[in-house]
Amino acid sequence: MIELNFGKSSDGLIPAIVQDHSTGDVLMLAYINKLAWEKTLETGKAHYWSRSRNKLWLKGESSGNVQMIHDILVDCDDDTVVYKVEQIGDAACHTGHRSCFYRRVIEGNLQVEGTPLFDPSEVYGKK
Amino acid sequence: MIELNFGKSSDGLIPAIVQDHSTGDVLMLAYINKLAWEKTLETGKAHYWSRSRNKLWLKGESSGNVQMIHDILVDCDDDTVVYKVEQIGDAACHTGHRSCFYRRVIEGNLQVEGTPLFDPSEVYGKK
16 A cells, blocks of 8 residues: 555645546545545545545545546655546536636636536535 | 635645646645735745745745746635646756656556656755
8 A cells, every 4th residue: 555644734634636637627626534545546436535524525425426546646745646537427516617626817806717517406405 | 816715724724736837737736825825926926835944935946946827726615726837947846857746656556757857956955
């Protein structure tokens, strides 16, 4: 097992950058701990540690939009990884956008780019 | 000024993913606070907050390898940004590699890809 430096942060979490394996677009960033890292290597599906729910999170467990791992890169300090993935269902963001990074800084303001690919209330249920 | 959610983390830092503006390769990840964010917007050069030195860090201040900002994307939660940059001097990593993510997971092991573009001891001085 490849050892990452989870001890670097006080909460034992390190960031995982998620990139579309074919276009190179950054889809999202989430956090992993040792358990999420091991589950990802074991299953080939991206697992994270949900900071809001404080539990292991298989991306797509609610929406079905899982992320199939194509490649994993590790940085020089062993404290950040890149997951190159195939995004099932096209959209990675809980807003329905393909990428969480759907806003661009234009002259000091944020401009939304693209339109959601699904309606979050249909996928996650109304709250 | 665009307000990011620096308060989400206990240390006031949020991650900035740095991507080559032409190839889409992820070059590095570093952290920003409000000061670094403002300096980046103001100057068009990537600034970070160095966690090891606990000070504002103009990337390239020692090596000359500054990062010229081409585009900035902000995520759905206002707690992560993507800087699309032109990397002056070609290499972003302190090891001399173009990207900090120069190791790939192959069958449970890390395989180094590519060779350093500069000798760190020449750029940063011997210690």
